[in-house]
Amino acid sequence: MTPEYLGLLGLYLAVLLAIAPLLGRYIRIAMEDGRSRLTAWGRPIERGIYRLAGVDPQAEMGWKRYALAVLAFNIIGVAAVYALQRLQGALPLNPAAMGAVTPDSALNTAISFVTNTNWQGYGGESTMSYLTQMLALTVQNFVSAATGITVLFALIRGLARHCSATVGNFWTDMVRCTLYVLLPLSLVLALALVSQGVIQNVSPYQEVQTVEAVRYDAPRLDAQGQPVLDAAGNAVTDPVTANTQLIAMGPVASQEAIKLLGTNGGGFFNANSAHPFENPTPLSNFLQMLAILSIPAALCFTFGEMVGSRRQGIAVLAAMTALFVAFALSTAWFEQQANPMAIQAGVTTPGGNMEGKETRFGIGATSLFATITTAASCGAVNGMHDSLTAMGGLSPMLLMQLGEVVYGGVGSGLYGMLAFAILGVFIAGLMIGRTPEYLGKKIEAFDMKMVSIVILATPVLVLGGTALAVSLSAGQAGVLNPGIHGFSEILYGLSSAANNNGSAFAGLSANTPFYNVLLGIAMWFGRFAVIVAVLAMAGSLAAKRRLPAGPGSMPTTGPLFVTLLIGAVLLVGALTYVPALALGPVAEHLQP
Numbered sequence: 001m002t003p004e005y006l007g008l009l010g011l012y013l014a015v016l017l018a019i020a021p022l023l024g025r026y027i028r029i030a031m032e033d034g035r036s037r038l039t040a041w042g043r044p045i046e047r048g049i050y051r052l053a054g055v056d057p058q059a060e061m062g063w064k065r066y067a068l069a070v071l072a073f074n075i076i077g078v079a080a081v082y083a084l085q086r087l088q089g090a091l092p093l094n095p096a097a098m099g100a101v102t103p104d105s106a107l108n109t110a111i112s113f114v115t116n117t118n119w120q121g122y123g124g125e126s127t128m129s130y131l132t133q134m135l136a137l138t139v140q141n142f143v144s145a146a147t148g149i150t151v152l153f154a155l156i157r158g159l160a161r162h163c164s165a166t167v168g169n170f171w172t173d174m175v176r177c178t179l180y181v182l183l184p185l186s187l188v189l190a191l192a193l194v195s196q197g198v199i200q201n202v203s204p205y206q207e208v209q210t211v212e213a214v215r216y217d218a219p220r221l222d223a224q225g226q227p228v229l230d231a232a233g234n235a236v237t238d239p240v241t242a243n244t245q246l247i248a249m250g251p252v253a254s255q256e257a258i259k260l261l262g263t264n265g266g267g268f269f270n271a272n273s274a275h276p277f278e279n280p281t282p283l284s285n286f287l288q289m290l291a292i293l294s295i296p297a298a299l300c301f302t303f304g305e306m307v308g309s310r311r312q313g314i315a316v317l318a319a320m321t322a323l324f325v326a327f328a329l330s331t332a333w334f335e336q337q338a339n340p341m342a343i344q345a346g347v348t349t350p351g352g353n354m355e356g357k358e359t360r361f362g363i364g365a366t367s368l369f370a371t372i373t374t375a376a377s378c379g380a381v382n383g384m385h386d387s388l389t390a391m392g393g394l395s396p397m398l399l400m401q402l403g404e405v406v407y408g409g410v411g412s413g414l415y416g417m418l419a420f421a422i423l424g425v426f427i428a429g430l431m432i433g434r435t436p437e438y439l440g441k442k443i444e445a446f447d448m449k450m451v452s453i454v455i456l457a458t459p460v461l462v463l464g465g466t467a468l469a470v471s472l473s474a475g476q477a478g479v480l481n482p483g484i485h486g487f488s489e490i491l492y493g494l495s496s497a498a499n500n501n502g503s504a505f506a507g508l509s510a511n512t513p514f515y516n517v518l519l520g521i522a523m524w525f526g527r528f529a530v531i532v533a534v535l536a537m538a539g540s541l542a543a544k545r546r547l548p549a550g551p552g553s554m555p556t557t558g559p560l561f562v563t564l565l566i567g568a569v570l571l572v573g574a575l576t577y578v579p580a581l582a583l584g585p586v587a588e589h590l591q592p
Contacts, residue, residue: 005332005364012368013321015290016297023294024301024313030180031153031173032306042179049175057175060166063539066154067532069170070147074114074528077140081110084136085128094129095204096248101127102224108516113137115527116144116409118259118266118379118502119519121511125248125269130202133268138255142186145262146177148411151531152299155415158538159439160307162546167538181295182262189291190257196287197280200253207246214242226512252277260291263409265379265502273369273382274358285361285382289369292376296407299414307439311557316417319565323406324375327395332367334392356387367392374399377409379502386489386505393505394585397492400499402573403458409500415534417565419454421556422447422537424568428554437553440546447540453533459576461498461522466491466580474514481507484591488584493519498526 029036034043034057050057061069084091085106089099101109105122112119113136124133150173157167194200217237220228228236252268256278259266273279273288297317304313336352357366366383373380374396385396399406405416422436426443429436436443469475469490479486489508496503497519504510510519555561 020297023298028302055171057172063535067535077114078110081136088129088132093131098129104513104516108520111520113140115523117500117523118264123270141258141264152411152415155538158541161542164542186257190253193253196284198253203249263376263378295410296413328371331395335367356384375406377404377500386507390585390589400495401577404499420568424564450533450537457529458498462494465494478509484588497522
């Protein structure tokens with residue numbers, strides 16, 4: 001492990017953990033205190049939104065009504081994003097004259113952005129108009145992130161309240177989260193990124209003369225835009241000579257900021273944060289990495305303050321951080337080794353595996369970015385994950401498979417980790433023969449059923465979807481690297497979709513009707529099956545009395561609880577995914 005990487009990791013964690021308490025307190029105030037001076041500037045806007053929408057902000061909801069509001073809001077979001085993509089050819093702000101997106105791709109993209117997954121089976125600058133990027137995708141970046149935070153607040157209220165029939169008001173939570181948390185932070189980050197060279201305009205694409213002619217072989221495409229294959233199944237290519245290059249423009253900084261802060265991940269450009277217009281400098285790269293985990297880390301302090309003990313949030317944050325450091329060191333260590341295939345070919349690779357990495361950032365910053373983006377349910381990338389070594393690629397894949405709870409997405413990461421906390425105290429209660437409790441709430445049969453759904457829904461989608469894809473010709477046709485690595489590509493893709501991450505081993509050609517539908521199903525149920533279970537759990541916990549800690553209560557703020565929580569996360573991940581990982585990354589690492 002190089003000293004430079006250890007220094008970068010240490011600096012990153014120091015800055016992240018320094019800002020998290022302050023941001024966590026601000027989020028609590030913004031969401032819960034309607035009279036705070038910090039939010040006085042937005043109260044007229046907030047009241048205007050309520051009047052326009054016909055919402056009573058004081059009317060609290062039970063968990064069922066809250067869940068119906070979440071589902072209705074997001075179903076409408078899918079319809080709106082789908083319609084904008086299909087109609088973009090006839091709509092304004094389309095200087096590149098982009099045509100309508102195909103129905104299956106439009107549906108996949110609509111589900112993807114509504115579920116906070118931001119899986120992209122298309123190239124953004126060659127598929128989406130400016131209007132679609134702004135009105136469909138960027139808007140969903142805000143409200144999908146806010147959805148995760150609102151559900152988390154409902155669960156925290158369930159843990160904090162006594163004998164309550166309600167868990168909050170979804171519409172109030174949504175407005176306050178978007179207006180007071182996500183918009184101000186995104187404005188600040190967007191301006192910071194613009195200062196580093198991230199573009200923000202609505203100018204037409206610029207055609208420029210290249211220094212010299214470029215000759216290459218381009219794949220021949222059919223009428224549907226898919227590669228034409230010969231009788232042997234190989235792509236047919238045609239020679240091309242280019243003397244000019246088309247430089248894409250667009251409103252990038254505004255989408256980039258919320259893409260990161262909301263752990264969305266969908267880039268304006270196909271190359272995502274490896275593109276110099278999205279991520280031009282080492283400083284912008286550091287700011288992007290910091291933005292991804294800032295809200296998830298801060299929400300741990302928000303949780304602690306809302307339940308009356310900051311140490312509760314610190315314990316959960318400690319478990320997350322310990323897991324994150326272990327994975328960050330593992331990914332970097334494997335990437336700093338020479339690529340075995342390069343060694344076999346007689347190629348020296350001093351410093352490690354540079355394949356698929358930006359020379360602007362190097363191995364260390366790319367490895368750390370890959371760990372951060374899969375620890376969160378973000379999916380933004382500044383390098384090619386498909387080019388990671390076998391075991392280097394296992395780390396980000398396993399981070400997703402653990403349930404995106406190592407920090408995780410905004411809101412979703414913490415409510416997933418709280419489900420593991422409840423599982424941990426349940427196991428501990430069985431071991432000592434006492435009724436399990438968490439934060440003074442007795443954990444009973446219904447709560448454990450909901451916890452089981454939260455924890456097991458995504459593995460069912462991942463492993464079931466992977467099995468279906470590898471057994472059907474339509475699934476096998478999307479694999480460009482047959483064999484063990486091809487299996488890893490499919491497993492990574494389903495892990496990313498069901499856990500609402502969005503990153504990919506891009507050797508999988510997923511913009512086909514089969515994968516657009518399969519991944520769309522995985523994204524939708526991976527998001528909302530979990531959300532409904534979390535809200536049901538919130539309603540059950542809110543209705544219970546909060547009992548004072550007794551001599552038989554298990555402390556949930558010390559090292560023992562942190563260890564138990566880490567063990568619960570790893571135990572479920574190991575039991576669920578180790579066989580599949582053994583067939584993929586582990587087998588690839590061990591093959592001669």
